[in-house]
Amino acid sequence: MFAPADKAQADETAQSLTIEEGKKLYTVGCASCHGTGGQGTSDGPSLVGVGAAAVDFQVGTGRMPAATSQAAQLPDKKVIYTQAQIDQLAAYVASLGAGPAIPTEEQYGPEGADIAKGGELFRNNCAQCHNFTGKGGALTHGKYAPSLEDVDPKHIYEAMLTGPQNMPSFPDSTMSEQNKKDIIAYLGEVNTDKSESPGGMELGGLGPVSEGLFGWIFGLGGLIAVAVWVAARTAKAKKS
Amino acid sequence: MSTNTSTEPRSRGKAPAGERVADWADGRLGIYSLAKANMRKIFPDHWSFMLGEICLYSFIIIILTGVYLTLFFHPSMNEVEYHGSYIPMQGQLMSEAYASTLEISFDVRGGLLIRQIHHWAAVIFLAGMFVHMMRVFFTGAFRKPREINWLFGFLLFVLGMFTGFTGYSLPDDLLSGTGVRFTQGAILSVPIVGTYISMFLFGGEFPGTDFVARFYSIHILLLPGIMLGLVVAHLILVFYHKHTQFAGAGRTNKNVVGMPLLPVYMGKAGGFFFLVFGFTALIAGIASINPIWNLGPYRPDMVSTGAQPDWYMGFAEGLVRAMPGWEINFWGHTLVLGVFIPLVLFGLFLAILALYPFIESWITGDKREHHILDRPRNAPTRTAFGVAWVTAYMIMLIGGGNDIVATHFNLSINAVTWFVRIGFFVGPVVAFVVTKRICLGLQRRDKDKVLHGRESGIIKRLPHGEFIEVHEPLSQEQMYTLTAHEQYKPAEIGPEVDENGVKRKVKGSEKLRAKLSEAYYGEESQIPKPTVEEYKEITSGHGHH
Numbered sequence: 082m083f084a085p086a087d088k089a090q091a092d093e094t095a096q097s098l099t100i101e102e103g104k105k106l107y108t109v110g111c112a113s114c115h116g117t118g119g120q121g122t123s124d125g126p127s128l129v130g131v132g133a134a135a136v137d138f139q140v141g142t143g144r145m146p147a148a149t150s151q152a153a154q155l156p157d158k159k160v161i162y163t164q165a166q167i168d169q170l171a172a173y174v175a176s177l178g179a180g181p182a183i184p185t186e187e188q189y190g191p192e193g194a195d196i197a198k199g200g201e202l203f204r205n206n207c208a209q210c211h212n213f214t215g216k217g218g219a220l221t222h223g224k225y226a227p228s229l230e231d232v233d234p235k236h237i238y239e240a241m242l243t244g245p246q247n248m249p250s251f252p253d254s255t256m257s258e259q260n261k262k263d264i265i266a267y268l269g270e271v272n273t274d275k276s277e278s279p280g281g282m283e284l285g286g287l288g289p290v291s292e293g294l295f296g297w298i299f300g301l302g303g304l305i306a307v308a309v310w311v312a313a314r315t316a317k318a319k320k321s
Numbered sequence: 322m323s324t325n326t327s328t329e330p331r332s333r334g335k336a337p338a339g340e341r342v343a344d345w346a347d348g349r350l351g352i353y354s355l356a357k358a359n360m361r362k363i364f365p366d367h368w369s370f371m372l373g374e375i376c377l378y379s380f381i382i383i384i385l386t387g388v389y390l391t392l393f394f395h396p397s398m399n400e401v402e403y404h405g406s407y408i409p410m411q412g413q414l415m416s417e418a419y420a421s422t423l424e425i426s427f428d429v430r431g432g433l434l435i436r437q438i439h440h441w442a443a444v445i446f447l448a449g450m451f452v453h454m455m456r457v458f459f460t461g462a463f464r465k466p467r468e469i470n471w472l473f474g475f476l477l478f479v480l481g482m483f484t485g486f487t488g489y490s491l492p493d494d495l496l497s498g499t500g501v502r503f504t505q506g507a508i509l510s511v512p513i514v515g516t517y518i519s520m521f522l523f524g525g526e527f528p529g530t531d532f533v534a535r536f537y538s539i540h541i542l543l544l545p546g547i548m549l550g551l552v553v554a555h556l557i558l559v560f561y562h563k564h565t566q567f568a569g570a571g572r573t574n575k576n577v578v579g580m581p582l583l584p585v586y587m588g589k590a591g592g593f594f595f596l597v598f599g600f601t602a603l604i605a606g607i608a609s610i611n612p613i614w615n616l617g618p619y620r621p622d623m624v625s626t627g628a629q630p631d632w633y634m635g636f637a638e639g640l641v642r643a644m645p646g647w648e649i650n651f652w653g654h655t656l657v658l659g660v661f662i663p664l665v666l667f668g669l670f671l672a673i674l675a676l677y678p679f680i681e682s683w684i685t686g687d688k689r690e691h692h693i694l695d696r697p698r699n700a701p702t703r704t705a706f707g708v709a710w711v712t713a714y715m716i717m718l719i720g721g722g723n724d725i726v727a728t729h730f731n732l733s734i735n736a737v738t739w740f741v742r743i744g745f746f747v748g749p750v751v752a753f754v755v756t757k758r759i760c761l762g763l764q765r766r767d768k769d770k771v772l773h774g775r776e777s778g779i780i781k782r783l784p785h786g787e788f789i790e791v792h793e794p795l796s797q798e799q800m801y802t803l804t805a806h807e808q809y810k811p812a813e814i815g816p817e818v819d820e821n822g823v824k825r826k827v828k829g830s831e832k833l834r835a836k837l838s839e840a841y842y843g844e845e846s847q848i849p850k851p852t853v854e855e856y857k858e859i860t861s862g863h864g865h866h
Contacts, residue, residue, distance in 0.1 A: 153733070196408060196409045196411070197408075197409055197410055197411045197412050197413050198412075200409050200410070200413070200617060201413060201617070204495060204617045204620075204623045204625065205620075205622070205623050208495075208623065208624070208625035208626065209623075209624050209625060209626055210626055211626070212625055212626050212627045213495065213496070213615050213616050213617065213625045213627075214615045216627070217728060218626030218627050218724055218728065219626070219723075219724035219725075219727040219728045219734040220734070221733075221734060221735060222733050222734075222735055223727075223731075223732070223733035223734075223735075223736075225727070225728050226626070267409060270408070270409050271409060271615060278609055278612070279426070279427070279433060279609075279612075279614070280426075280433060280437055280608075280609025280610065280612050281437075281605075281606060281607045281608050281609045282607055282608045282609060283609055283612075284608060284609065286612075286615065287627055287725055288496060288627050288628070288629055289496075289611075289629045289630060289631045289632065289635075290627070290629050290632075290635075290721075290722040290725045291725070292444065292610050292611070292631070292632075293444060293631060293632025293635065294632075295608055296441060296444035296445055296448060296604075296610075296632065297444075297448050297632070299604065299608075300441060300444060300445040300448065300601070300604050301375070301445050301448040301449055301452065303600055303604070304375050304445065304449070304597060304600055304601075305368070305372070305375075305452075307593075307596050307597070307600060308368045308371040308372070308374075308375065308593070309368040311368075311371065311589060311592070311593055311596070312366060312367060312368035312370075312371060313368070315366050315580065315585075
């Protein structure tokens with residue numbers, strides 16, 4: 082008769098245990114910059130209200146914990162926490178104040194996505210920093226929009242949701258869940274190591290700069306080598 | 322019996338078919354005298370003389386592939402919904418121009434390969450012209466009588482830039498549309514006439530519905546037509562002037578030493594055409610260029626990072642990117658110096674190169690013909706000027722790609738831009754000084770080799786214990802090659818009073834010319850080449866090595 086209540090209580094206990102574990106991890110790995118209660122310090126912003134999605138993105142891509150707070154921007158690097166630990170950290174930070182939750186596969190998966198629509202949305206909202214197909218680009222003073230090649234769809238979704246570092250955030254009120262899904266599907270089509278390049282070598286997908294460099298070095302360079310070869314084999318009446 | 326028939330004069334009707342065809346043609350075209358005059362035309366041998374051939378052949382490749390592309394391209398800005406075979410564009414609204422370029426890329430047999438050959442050949446064509454022009458510049462091949470041909474070549478390069486630009490704009494994709502918008506902005510920055518030119522060119526406000534069709538006529542008819550005429554004129558003048566050659570034994574200003582046009586150069590040139598075509602096709606087969614399917618259709622409300630023009634417009638892009646965004650407002654008008662100054666510099670920068678032959682001949686006052694090429698070291702000031710020009714050009718090319726440089730070398734884009742701003746002024750000066758020093762150093766080395774021979778690497782110990790290196794004298798030919806160049810004397814203004822003691826008025830231009838001449842040919846700018854007396858004194862020697 083009291084079974085459902087017991088179950089709820091058990092869930093709650095599990096939940097609070099997770100938060101408890103997360104807090105321990107937080108105290109060791111994060112508190113020195115973000116403050117003991119996540120209130121932030123001069124070395125790191127407040128984490129109250131950033132939500133579980135922000136934690137999952139920052140820690141799940143290795144951007145956090147950061148080596149320094151002085152760099153122009155934090156690069157993605159080796160992930161040092163397990164996904165279970167990241168979940169615990171996320172649960173703890175989420176408990177500090179309401180914020181976006183970690184998206185589910187249903188939200189970021191490819192089912193029901195419109196790739197072409199995603200491409201249009203990407204060019205309209207993302208390409209000005211991330212390039213046509215998400216190869217990345219420069220921002221001011223050493224900051225940059227990173228390449229999106231082979232980034233986990235979940236992390237792309239979380240980035241749009243939370244706007245990490247220099248990126249603006251695109252909450253559902255600005256860009257619907259369906260639009261986010263479309264964009265992720267478009268990137269999955271054109272910017273993974275399985276994406277086809279119908280024209281041959283992509284040359285970085287960076288446009289005319291890399292094409293010009295290739296044209297000079299291999300195109301004209303190769304032809305000059307051919308010219309030298311032809312000129313060296315002349316019809317000279319030379320006795321050898 | 323049989324020997325008899327062969328010695329008998331043949332009647333005309335029995336001539337071999339080939340001869341009859343040739344006779345027929347000669348009667349109408351005069352090919353025999355034409356062939357007699359030109360078949361044995363001599364061309365000298367050097368790999369750098371084939372740079373122009375690379376340009377000619379890539380131009381032919383561009384025309385051939387371009388004709389194929391016109392069969393399928395629709396130069397129209399009508400809006401259509403895409404339903405071709407490229408999945409990530411399904412259902413997108415785009416202009417017919419963009420849709421037909423997608424169709425060429427994915428649905429026309431061989432279309433993508435031909436498109437890529439066309440575009441790679443264009444990149445190579447312009448790069449080839451650049452290097453060819455530098456070869457002509459640094460060897461002094463632009464001197465009399467070839468100044469006009471230099472101008473023809475220069476015009477080909479500039480027209481090539483604009484033909485390339487209009488072609489790059491035709492697919493109406495997001496990248497090229499950004500470039501067209503950029504160009505429209507540059508036009509708008511021109512005081513007074515800018516807005517009128519823009520309205521005229523685009524048939525109203527940007528982008529309008531006309532520019533693809535207009536650029537199409539310019540790209541496939543107007544500019545290539547002029548270029549084709551210039552190419553023919555360029556080649557006729559090469560024939561008429563005869564090719565230049567490097568100094569060497571037996572080569573004078575009045576002869577050409579090399580191989581005849583037929584059969585040697587016809588065979589070589591024909592073979593080289595196929596090598597160039599094959600190589601370009603190979604590049605086009607393995608490396609993607611301008612993948613417009615990734616770029617999306619142009620919409621004025623969209624823009625992507627990494628939006629650059631093809632390399633030959635890169636230095637113009639760099640000028641704009643490096644220029645601070647200055648502007649002046651007066652009486653309700655805005656003068657956008659941030660764009661207008663780069664536009665003026667773009668023109669001036671190219672004009673300096675075009676006019677250089679005339680500047681140099683004014684300084685030297687030399688009215689003679691020159692068919693023997695200079696070694697760059699023997700014209701140190703010219704060489705240094707050329708290297709300074711190339712340095713400024715390359716620095717602006719870096720400026721045009723400042724974002725790509727920043728991301729790929731982990732630099733701040735602001736730092737790259739400041740490097741370019743400072744480098745544009747400092748780089749050419751440093752390059753000038755360093756190049757001149759290197760040239761003079763090489764002249765000293767040549768002089769040393771002529772007078773003392775080349776180092777043999779053999780160390781000899783003399784009876785009293787001294788170690789010396791044995792120097793081997795150069796051959797007669799080598800010494801001739803190293804001393805064949807002539808050296809100008811700096812021009813002098815002349816006496817300031819005439820024979821009657823009346824003070825002569827010295828014009829400012831005369832003074833300037835004397836100063837420049839001193840800078841070109843003064844003691845600081847060339848090492849006097851060894852004289853016969855010096856050589857005799859040293860080689861008549863008392864055991865000197």
